[in-house]
Amino acid sequence: xxxxxxxxxxxxxxxxxxxxxxxxxxxxxxxxxxxxxxxxxxxxxxxxxxxxxxxxxxxxxxxxxxxxxxxxxxxxxxxxxxxxxxxxxxxxxxxxxxxxxxxxxxxxxxxxxxxxxxxxxxxxxxxxxxxxxxxxxxxxxxxxxxxxxxxxxxxxxxxxxxxxxxxxxxxxxxxxxxxxxxxxxxxxxxxxxxxxxxxxxxxxxxxxxxxxxxxxxxxxxxxxxxxxxxxxxxxxxxxxxxxxxxxxxxxxxxxxxxxxxxxxxxxxxxxxxxxxxxxxxxxxxxxxxxxxxxxxxxxxxxxxxxxxxxxx
Amino acid sequence: xxxxxxxxxxxxxxxxxxxxxxxxxxxxxxxxxxxxxxxxxxxxxxxxxxxxxxxxxxxxxxxxxxxxxxxxxxxxxxxxxxxxxxxxxxxxxxxxxxxxxxxxxxxxxxxxxxxxxxxxxxxxxxxxxxxxxxxxxxxxxxxxxxxxxxxxxxxxxxxxxxxxxxxxxxxxxxxxxxxxxxxxxxxxxxxxxxxxxxxxxxxxxxxxxxxxxxxxxxxxxxxxxxxxxxxxxxxxxxxxxxxxxxxxxxxxxxxxxxxxxxxxxxxxxxxxxxxxxxxxxxxxxxxxxxxxxxxxxxxxxxxxxxxxxxxxxxxxxxxxxxxxxxxxxxxxxxxxxxxxxxxxxxxxxxxxxxxxxxxxxxxxxxxxxxxxxxxxxxxxxxxxxxxxxxxxxxxxxxxxxxxxxxxxxxxxxxxxxxxxxxxxxxxxxxxxxxxxxxxxxxxxxx
Numbered sequence: 001x002x003x004x005x006x007x008x009x010x011x012x013x014x015x016x017x018x019x020x021x022x023x024x025x026x027x028x029x030x031x032x033x034x035x036x037x038x039x040x041x042x043x044x045x046x047x048x049x050x051x052x053x054x055x056x057x058x059x060x061x062x063x064x065x066x067x068x069x070x071x072x073x074x075x076x077x078x079x080x081x082x083x084x085x086x087x088x089x090x091x092x093x094x095x096x097x098x099x100x101x102x103x104x105x106x107x108x109x110x111x112x113x114x115x116x117x118x119x120x121x122x123x124x125x126x127x128x129x130x131x132x133x134x135x136x137x138x139x140x141x142x143x144x145x146x147x148x149x150x151x152x153x154x155x156x157x158x159x160x161x162x163x164x165x166x167x168x169x170x171x172x173x174x175x176x177x178x179x180x181x182x183x184x185x186x187x188x189x190x191x192x193x194x195x196x197x198x199x200x201x202x203x204x205x206x207x208x209x210x211x212x213x214x215x216x217x218x219x220x221x222x223x224x225x226x227x228x229x230x231x232x233x234x235x236x237x238x239x240x241x242x243x244x245x246x247x248x249x250x251x252x253x254x255x256x257x258x259x260x261x262x263x264x265x266x267x268x269x270x271x272x273x274x275x276x277x278x279x280x281x282x283x284x285x286x287x288x289x290x291x292x293x294x295x296x297x298x299x300x301x302x303x304x305x306x307x308x309x310x311x312x
Numbered sequence: 313x314x315x316x317x318x319x320x321x322x323x324x325x326x327x328x329x330x331x332x333x334x335x336x337x338x339x340x341x342x343x344x345x346x347x348x349x350x351x352x353x354x355x356x357x358x359x360x361x362x363x364x365x366x367x368x369x370x371x372x373x374x375x376x377x378x379x380x381x382x383x384x385x386x387x388x389x390x391x392x393x394x395x396x397x398x399x400x401x402x403x404x405x406x407x408x409x410x411x412x413x414x415x416x417x418x419x420x421x422x423x424x425x426x427x428x429x430x431x432x433x434x435x436x437x438x439x440x441x442x443x444x445x446x447x448x449x450x451x452x453x454x455x456x457x458x459x460x461x462x463x464x465x466x467x468x469x470x471x472x473x474x475x476x477x478x479x480x481x482x483x484x485x486x487x488x489x490x491x492x493x494x495x496x497x498x499x500x501x502x503x504x505x506x507x508x509x510x511x512x513x514x515x516x517x518x519x520x521x522x523x524x525x526x527x528x529x530x531x532x533x534x535x536x537x538x539x540x541x542x543x544x545x546x547x548x549x550x551x552x553x554x555x556x557x558x559x560x561x562x563x564x565x566x567x568x569x570x571x572x573x574x575x576x577x578x579x580x581x582x583x584x585x586x587x588x589x590x591x592x593x594x595x596x597x598x599x600x601x602x603x604x605x606x607x608x609x610x611x612x613x614x615x616x617x618x619x620x621x622x623x624x625x626x627x628x629x630x631x632x633x634x635x636x637x638x639x640x641x642x643x644x645x646x647x648x649x650x651x652x653x654x655x656x657x658x659x660x661x662x663x664x665x666x667x668x669x670x671x672x673x674x675x676x677x678x679x680x681x682x683x684x685x686x687x688x689x690x691x692x693x694x695x696x697x698x699x700x701x702x703x704x705x706x707x708x709x710x711x712x713x714x715x716x717x718x719x720x721x722x723x724x725x726x727x728x729x730x731x732x733x734x735x736x737x738x739x740x741x742x743x744x745x746x747x748x749x750x751x752x753x754x755x756x757x758x
Binding site: 063064065067077080081082083149150151165167168169170171175255256257258259260261271272273274275276277278279280282 | 390393394397401414415418419421522523524571572573574575576577578581584585588590717720721724725730733734747750751754757758
């Protein structure tokens with residue numbers, strides 16, 4: 001589609017008239033109109049995302065009293081702290097485990113929903129999306145009551161079978177399990193809906209061809225479904241990995257990082273250090289630590305997506 | 313249509329006349345002649361307590377002709393701390409702002425000194441305790457004014473019946489309403505024996521070991537009663553001392569008789585423990601008792617708030633003062649100071665205490681025997697010893713006497729409760745001490 005306006009041959013015009021005409025032409029270009037229409041969003045993102053991002057970069061280079069430039073001093077300090085490496089380890093365990101389970105559950109449930117007859121499918125889709133549409137701060141409060149150290153509803157129920165009481169949030173291993181479980185519960189519907197959309201776009205002819213070739217259920221998944229869903233799996237996984245690494249509300253409400261710091265992740269520890277400990281620069285450094293790692297991961301995953309797009 | 317033009321001469325004459333009229337006019341004091349003042353108060357959990365603050369501020373504003381706006385900021389989700397951090401970064405915000413414990417020191421450079429009003433207030437209301445000086449003053453500079461609203465002692469709140477039944481302790485006899493405590497035998501040994509007896513009786517003491525303030529405050533007072541400091545007043549590391557070892561040994565024995573889930577407790581857990589009737593003692597200001605009055609009156613009428621047990625180095629009670637500060641970039645410092653003086657008058661303090669049902673504590677020596685604490689009940693006199701009227705215990709904050717900026721890190725990271733848990737869960741004493749020393753070294757960064 002032609003984007004530029006073709007200039008009509010004509011007589012020479014004065015400079016001011018030419019200027020007006022070129023402005024007029026610029027405004028008539030589709031790209032200019034598109035830019036102007038997205039400008040409010042660009043300004044909003046600049047204000048709410050770019051400025052805070054650069055401000056936090058600036059904060060991370062200051063000393064504790066925010067009066068002196070220390071360069072990478074805060075990061076050097078963090079690298080010498082055992083608690084920081086504990087937080088790095090836990091953030092990785094939390095994010096990777098949660099994303100793997102969200103993807104698996106989402107994949108399986110998407111298949112179930114896909115196979116439900118169209119008539120009743122809408123109801124199931126709606127119901128399965130409920131965990132994802134409730135604000136996590138609210139739903140985690142409900143989970144907190146289920147896991148409450150002294151009055152856990154789970155323990156109450158388990159007691160009927162002679163099990164427990166389980167220290168859901170009082171023991172490091174159980175507390176990690178609890179925060180990951182809630183994150184999976186909250187995030188799996190997102191994977192489910194994305195995978196469902198991808199499944200619906202796989203042409204039936206491919207399955208028919210596979211069936212003619214004698215492919216069994218597993219071979220159809222492996223050779224047809226998965227390759228066709230690759231891009232959506234990659235993008236969903238990347239998106240979820242970033243969001244899960246940056247999680248705050250679930251851990252903050254459920255365990256506040258305890259017991260003995262064993263459930264702290266980057267955001268909750270940054271809050272503890274920066275806001276509760278009045279060391280804003282160190283808090284900013286903690287929260288920025290993952291940026292380069294996630295950026296590299298994003299480049300690799302998205303590059304891969306691009307390649308596959310071209311192959312197709 | 314005729315058009316009248318203004319000549320240059322006419323314009324100059326008119327301007328001169330109007331200027332003269334304005335200058336010579338009598339000064340009329342408008343409704344808000346003394347400007348505007350924005351206030352950020354802590355949002356009180358007691359119904360009606362905010363109303364008392366609003367009334368006191370309005371009373372002052374009407375007299376001083378100041379236009380006021382009040383925001384009640386909740387402490388839920390650390391909203392006050394977030395507001396303080398945001399205002400400090402933006403160098404703009406409330407003219408008077410409530411600041412919990414460590415925050416005046418954290419922003420000492422940005423706070424307007426209030427020596428000029430603190431000196432007359434102290435002269436009028438009596439001296440303030442050492443913790444208020446430690447948290448509210450940097451050198452000779454008063455950083456903020458101690459606030460009555462929100463200040464609290466987190467001493468023991470015991471069940472009279474359960475202590476009598478299982479530990480054979482008559483807590484009302486030790487802490488009689490209206491008179492001096494007879495607490496010579498109320499020490500850490502007695503406390504531990506009582507905790508063991510109550511645990512055997514199925515009503516364990518409810519003392520948290522989580523990472524929130526209630527848990528840290530109790531640990532702080534117990535450590536201090538053993539003389540245990542992680543960092544001393546000069547800023548030297550003092551983790552590997554006998555006093556710290558003794559405190560950890562004591563805690564190990566105590567943890568063995570506490571509910572098994574105390575590592576996960578937050579600031580609501582101990583309240584629930586008392587109100588549900590499951591425990592014989594918690595460490596808390598009278599908020600748990602006040603809620604029990606509404607939700608479980610049979611529990612409330614058996615509650616008695618009293619002093620801490622003494623340790624080898626004295627009797628220390630967990631104390632958390634709030635402050636009211638004014639930023640150095642405030643646009644109306646004079647009005648702010650005038651308001652803070654008004655809020656620190658004995659009559660205002662009395663109103664705050666009454667409105668909060670005795671929860672709020674003034675910092676001043678002459679203000680610990682108000683009527684509210686003597687009359688609140690049931691049972692009558694349950695709050696008599698809450699404000700430490702006989703001064704028989706030292707009011708302290710966890711991690712003191714370390715320099716406040718280091719102590720704040722020890723406090724925020726809950727290093728004390730983490731040490732107790734690590735050791736109680738089987739870590740070797742020296743390993744726990746080495747871990748704590750490493751943590752404290754990190755807290756010393758400037």
